[in-house]
Amino acid sequence: MASAARPARSLAAQERRFALALLAPALAVLLLTTTAPLVYLGWTSLMRLDLAMPYLSGFAGLDNYVKMGSDPRFWNSLALTGIYTASTVVLQVVIGLTLALLVLQIPRGQALLRIAAILPIVLAPVVVGLFWRTLVLAPDFGLVDLVTRSLGLGSHNWLGDPQLALISVIAIHTWQWTPFAFLVLLASLATLPPDVYEAARLDRASAWQRFVHITLPLLRPAIVMVVILRMMTALSAFAAIFAATGGGPGSATEILNLYAYRTSFTELNLGYGSSLAVVLLAITLAISFVMFRLRRAR
Amino acid sequence: MKGSVRLEGVVKRHGATTVLHGVDLDIEPGEFFVLLGPSGSGKTTTLRILAGLEEVSGGRVLMDGADVTAQEPGERDVAMVFQSYALYPHMTVAQNIAFPLKMVGTDPAATQQAVADAAGKVGIGHLLERRPGQLSGGQQQRVALARAIVRQPRLFLLDEPLSNLDAKLRLETRLELHALQRALGATAVYVTHDQEEAMTLADRIAVFMEGRIVQVGTPREVFSRPATVEVAGFIGTPPMNLLPARWEGSRLLIGSEAIAAPSATNAPREVTVGVRPGDLRLASAGIDARIERIEDLGDTCITSFAVGGRLLKQKSDRLPQAREGDAVRLAFAPEAAHVFDRATGARL
Numbered sequence: 001m002a003s004a005a006r007p008a009r010s011l012a013a014q015e016r017r018f019a020l021a022l023l024a025p026a027l028a029v030l031l032l033t034t035t036a037p038l039v040y041l042g043w044t045s046l047m048r049l050d051l052a053m054p055y056l057s058g059f060a061g062l063d064n065y066v067k068m069g070s071d072p073r074f075w076n077s078l079a080l081t082g083i084y085t086a087s088t089v090v091l092q093v094v095i096g097l098t099l100a101l102l103v104l105q106i107p108r109g110q111a112l113l114r115i116a117a118i119l120p121i122v123l124a125p126v127v128v129g130l131f132w133r134t135l136v137l138a139p140d141f142g143l144v145d146l147v148t149r150s151l152g153l154g155s156h157n158w159l160g161d162p163q164l165a166l167i168s169v170i171a172i173h174t175w176q177w178t179p180f181a182f183l184v185l186l187a188s189l190a191t192l193p194p195d196v197y198e199a200a201r202l203d204r205a206s207a208w209q210r211f212v213h214i215t216l217p218l219l220r221p222a223i224v225m226v227v228i229l230r231m232m233t234a235l236s237a238f239a240a241i242f243a244a245t246g247g248g249p250g251s252a253t254e255i256l257n258l259y260a261y262r263t264s265f266t267e268l269n270l271g272y273g274s275s276l277a278v279v280l281l282a283i284t285l286a287i288s289f290v291m292f293r294l295r296r297a298r
Numbered sequence: 299m300k301g302s303v304r305l306e307g308v309v310k311r312h313g314a315t316t317v318l319h320g321v322d323l324d325i326e327p328g329e330f331f332v333l334l335g336p337s338g339s340g341k342t343t344t345l346r347i348l349a350g351l352e353e354v355s356g357g358r359v360l361m362d363g364a365d366v367t368a369q370e371p372g373e374r375d376v377a378m379v380f381q382s383y384a385l386y387p388h389m390t391v392a393q394n395i396a397f398p399l400k401m402v403g404t405d406p407a408a409t410q411q412a413v414a415d416a417a418g419k420v421g422i423g424h425l426l427e428r429r430p431g432q433l434s435g436g437q438q439q440r441v442a443l444a445r446a447i448v449r450q451p452r453l454f455l456l457d458e459p460l461s462n463l464d465a466k467l468r469l470e471t472r473l474e475l476h477a478l479q480r481a482l483g484a485t486a487v488y489v490t491h492d493q494e495e496a497m498t499l500a501d502r503i504a505v506f507m508e509g510r511i512v513q514v515g516t517p518r519e520v521f522s523r524p525a526t527v528e529v530a531g532f533i534g535t536p537p538m539n540l541l542p543a544r545w546e547g548s549r550l551l552i553g554s555e556a557i558a559a560p561s562a563t564n565a566p567r568e569v570t571v572g573v574r575p576g577d578l579r580l581a582s583a584g585i586d587a588r589i590e591r592i593e594d595l596g597d598t599c600i601t602s603f604a605v606g607g608r609l610l611k612q613k614s615d616r617l618p619q620a621r622e623g624d625a626v627r628l629a630f631a632p633e634a635a636h637v638f639d640r641a642t643g644a645r646l
Contacts, residue, residue: 204372
């Protein structure tokens with residue numbers, strides 16, 4: 001038995017070694033391109049590394065993190081990140097679900113609408129930002145301005161006014177990513193069993209009761225999945241805001257991601273910028289962990 | 299007593315296809331009424347029209363004398379058990395049963411009591427906290443029944459509710475279903491393609507063929523006096539043997555064999571003669587046949603005979619003396635013959 005087991009074990013070991021050899025190149029590339037930069041980011045966040053004052057460079061420990069506590073710009077960007085993420089995700093789910101419910105009633109042309117819905121998603125966010133800045137939200141000749149002026153609401157500096165700028169970047173993100181929620185929810189709605197709705201009609205449920213008691217609970221897994229994915233995208237949003245407002249005016253649209261970028265590459269304070277990025281990473285991981293736990297809970 | 303149903307000239311079209319060609323039907327209160335027919339005959343469409351899930355293209359639907367044709371399903375005071383059961387998968391059994399009451403704002407205490415009563419009637423009181431996904435097919439079927447009876451509707455609609463159960467459970471549930479309907483005293487309309495189910499459950503049967511009702515009657519009437527050759531060929535296990543024949547005077551000529559007809563005709567005519575497998579017997583004189591196969595089912599025996607390129611079946615409680623391949627003669631009593639017009643298929 002022992003002699004029979006030995007060749008079997010050595011064969012298994014050989015196979016494991018072969019599998020590792022096949023895996024190694026991919027693993028090495030992955031480590032080099034993702035893990036190594038992250039480790040470097042973590043290390044930089046513990047350094048005093050300000051290219052404007054290179055003579056102060058050195059190990060800072062947790063100083064950069066402690067500094068955040070008394071940095072009003074950090075708290076402002078954190079609050080903006082929260083507002084931006086929550087509002088864009090809620091808007092995407094609500095508008096996406098409404099559109100999906102409406103489109104499901106259309107007997108023909110659903111396929112065309114699905115294709116049309118993909119278009120904003122495939123555009124690069126920076127293109128979306130520029131397109132909205134120059135064609136949609138530009139004062140005087142932008143599409144939105146044309147509408148508000150024709151409605152007698154006057155002309156507005158959509159990206160120049162601090163309050164309107166935040167609403168504008170929320171609208172840009174919502175415009176680009178609502179189709180994703182729409183497509184996922186439309187596909188999920190199409191798979192809901194029709195006989196359950198017939199049973200509910202016979203059980204005297206009104207259209208609203210059917211939506212609340214049947215559709216929403218049955219769509220819950222899809223909605224949670226959309227919320228998780230959209231949250232990740234919203235938390236890491238950058239290019240569209242950068243192209244549309246650059247984080248301004250002032251810091252009106254400076255979400256945490258943009259604050260980290262501006263600190264690192266405009267103010268050249270790489271150490272503090274890195275610590276801001278690490279905080280954003282930690283928040284993203286914590287939220288996704290909680291969301292996945294919630295999803296599995298039921 | 300409430301629960302009477304009347305269909306008046308109900309027509310249903312899907313585009314260019316006509317599914318129901320003017321269906322007329324009267325169902326009495328408290329009756330167990332079965333809609334029987336092969337697939338695509340229009341029986342389920344008729345049931346869905348009664349439920350209000352399908353609109354009619356013509357005709358009227360009346361319940362207790364009132365025209366409900368334009369009413370929504372929820373306004374008709376009917377409950378339905380679906381073939382798939384259509385339980386709400388995200389709700390517990392108790393929530394499923396309580397749903398029809400909750401939707402009309404019934405008091406929670408009364409709802410709880412009604413749910414317990416309904417669950418007790420179908421024997422699922424111990425499953426109330428489970429979800430449909432955790433139940434067997436038989437248990438799901440009972441939940442669907444409980445959900446239907448909890449609101450005490452005037453009419454129960456059942457769409458092949460036993461078709462997803464195994465054979466043994468189907469037999470048991472069939473009996474329980476019948477007892478439940480009798481205990482509740484409510485009208486039940488039951489759709490099935492299984493003629494045995496129809497025969498055992500129904501007070502009356504409507505037989506559907508190609509979007510038309512071809513016969514309405516008690517199970518005994520439909521079995522013993524089928525109105526058309528299609529009904530004759532559909533009812534009975536095995537179904538009725540059908541042979542082309544010529545009816546001359548008081549004789550039926552089947553091939554070269556003359557057999558006494560149940561009555562006399564003035565003018566000779568081409569007919570189809572039907573004989574139930576139970577009425578066919580081996581005799582010293584009669585139709586020439588060869589035994590193809592003998593199926594011994596224990597309590598009965600089904601023997602297949604080749605007769606001039608056709609296969610006839612005999613059902614007997616005894617094994618035949620002859621063997622497979624033997625040449626024999628078949629006969630039947632004149633009163634056992636069902637005679638149908640060859641062209642129209644109508645009973646003569």
